[in-house]
Amino acid sequence: MNFQSSLIHRLLAAAVMLCIFINLPAFAQDVKFTSSDKKIEQAFAWAKDMALHYKGHPADPAGPWYESALPPRDAFCMRDVSHQSIGGEILGLKRENNNMLTLFARNISASKNWCSYWEMNKAGKPAPEDYRNDREFWYNLPANFDVLNASWRMYLWTGNKYYINDPIFTNFQEKTVKDYINAWVLSSDSLLNRPAHPNAPVPFNESDPFHRCRGLPSYSEGVPNLKTGADLVAALYRGLSTYSAILASKGKLAEAKAYALKAEKYRHRLEADWWDTKDNLYFTYYGKDGKFGRDEGETFLLWFDALKDTTRIKQTLSHLASKTWNVENTSYLPLIFYNNNSWDKARDYLLYLSDKNTERREYPEVSFGVIEGIVQGMMGITPNARSQSITTIYKTTGNGDAGISNLPLLGTMINVVHQGTQQSSLNNIGKLQIMWKAMFYGTYKQAYANGRPVPVKHVTDNWGKHISFAEVTVKPNQHIKISVK
Template sequence: MILLTIAFYGFSFASAQVVAVNFTSSDKDLERAFNWAKETALNYRGADTDPAGPWYEAALPSRYAFCMRDASHQCIGAEILGMGRENLNMFTLFAQNISAAKNWCSYWEINKHGRPAPEDYRNDKEFWYNLPANFDVLFATWRLYKWTGNKYYLNHPSFVLFQKKTVKEYIDTWVLSADSLLTRPAHLHTPIPYNENDYFHSCRGLPSYSEGIPNMKTGIDLIAAIYRGLQTYSDILSYKGQHKEAKLYAMKADHYRERLEADWWNKNQGHYYLYYSSEGKFVKDGPVPYLLWFDALKDTSRIKRHMKQIASAVSNVETTSYFPYLFYKNGEWDQARRYLLYLSDPTTPRREYPEVSFGVIDGIVQGLMGISPDAQTNTISTLFRSNSKGSASLNSLPVLQTIIKVTHNNERQTIICNSGKKSIKWKALFMGNYPHAIINGIAQASKKETNAQGKVMSWVLAEVKPGKQITVNVKP
């Protein structure tokens, strides 16, 4: 067992001690949702003095622990709230604890004592593990790099090893090649003697995040996760200048997505299957958010149908906590807002689950406010996703090693202020076809692009130096 805490390698965490991020809006219901989520999420922050090192809860609250799926979902919300050190420590622990003895799994859940949580782990042969987790963590570290600019997530030996083992040995060991997904055994690497009633045996390598389904060969979310994991690795290789190998992994990723669309879509009934059983049958069951989370769908008509099915289904709060950001991202802004209000409603069952408050933060910042950083280009994009004709402002947001304030006065005017010490580029996006944008009073021709829903957006690029404020507005 090699659980360790880490040093922080000199990276600057601008808001690690005092979290000042705040949100105001003409939509007071959303403002109340943010305030509740901020207070709640910060209460899940662990103590730096705990044996695990800096951490926050990303599991059932009673466990004082963080699991791979929850942390991968909560991590950007945590960055928004100033928990950068916590993310760096937690994801390093996940990466460090991958091992051949566990068939290239890590620890699914680690508690504040710096140990694999006993609720999910007995020994290296008997433990609970959901196979999408490695790919989800790989995707999360890429998003953390893009949000923070911290190259540690890409270059530290622990992460490099995790990347390489996940895209090769892990896939081979668990028989997860694109052409074996329907023929692989339902259970692999099980303890001997095997006890079906011991979930440390039967759940050692669940091929899905959907739990409690016996004899599942493959879940559709696992295919989406592998696709995103391989595409993420391709992105990392491109970042490192290894373009030939990056192209190879992008092609491998596309092969999984092609199989997903060809094999898993029920054309007659217009839905994706949830899993493939040991009996050789595709099974529908309820829709899950992971096809959208891993951005595995490209057919806009299927995306719309899938989202409609999600909206009409009843999901638990863990699953629902993904919805605000995903529905904003995919053009269903009003439905996204309804999910934000549902998750923050005091009458919502189990809203105290940590993932809920972090999901609300993420839904407002990345979703409603449309804040999307990219460390590769040192660019922060903004887009106000609101149909209310109102306003919203986010202040003291830590991103790309600086602190910014973003104010959408309406759908045609946005102001950004850089109060940190590092210059950034700002891509100010607006829905619609606007020939010109006015940057601090000076007109400039705007550029155009089409979003995933086929709608035209106009944008301009501006440099925002430390201590400077820029206003951009567009006119019909």
């Protein structure tokens, strides 16, 4: 799963598209998306077909899985799965998500200094492209925190407490936030003076990537002599914040508070040490030579929601938008830009990623990223298992319609339709009751549910935008339409 572009990628792309048009898989149905914005509707249709093409055979020794690595490997990688999991859930790939995340959590071990397997294949083995033995393997250190956060997001989306309560996951959580951080010298006050290779094999062979990259402190793989990456700092912040949220959900409030404070120390270091006052951008890596530099990495500062200063967020978004990145990085951008008040640019990325002329658009993350960008980003659909609730908010600069049907979440299934920016409807076609928070940009004085007045409330988001909302309970087989005036 190295970020490279080559002839083989283009040949694979052609082969994949040929397979799709000749033999569209029978399971590519269920969830459906329609929109008055036909280009976005077409992007969803393409992404759905492409993503479902990558579904593995459930009888493979690994169990249910989908491609989430470089396609020739028949494999799934920790970073890719963490990113693709929500898109997979939207498309009904819940068994695959459950299995792959479980395999990553289960294979954490002391012999690997509390790493898991960076990449596994359909045979249920560590991919040989990244693993020789427990002393010699490739591993990117943000991965544990990414998987930890992904398992929490799976719980929030599905309501399945397995992701936070099963012993496999609780062991993974505890080892990651304690032993893993200690083993790799990742305390908040050691990030700039930690050794570059704290657990390297002995004797150490600098030219062997399984020695040199056994604990690569970043997802950016093209920078030599890294000591720390800014994305690792952001991942640490998100991982500890996530663990704090997991503890809080279990009523362990004192421990939750302690881990929230630990997480905040990483965010403080990110702002204090990594902001370049000259260029008004974040540095993205710190080298063994004691110097900061800039390469890939900004994407993950936003993906892990580690930035709170809106001025710095705007600068970071502007810099990201000013360059063309590899498709792996770009596949994160639709949701990131939708979540950060840049909707037109988010739409541009959706169309760019799904465009037939975009190089390597068949890389698996791309299609899954487009699906999530449309559903969580543009449609603004966010479930929360802690309260068995869902929020919706339409992020568009136009006034068109958009709808999604047969969307699985929180143990039920729903249809959501946005009719312009002042009316949304939700049809609960599943078996469990949910609380719906229907949100609309703007300040409105009245809200109606199926024509009856309901209380309307108001908030302001981080960008200063006014939001009006109404909350209603939606029972199984109930359809409610909410409008504001």
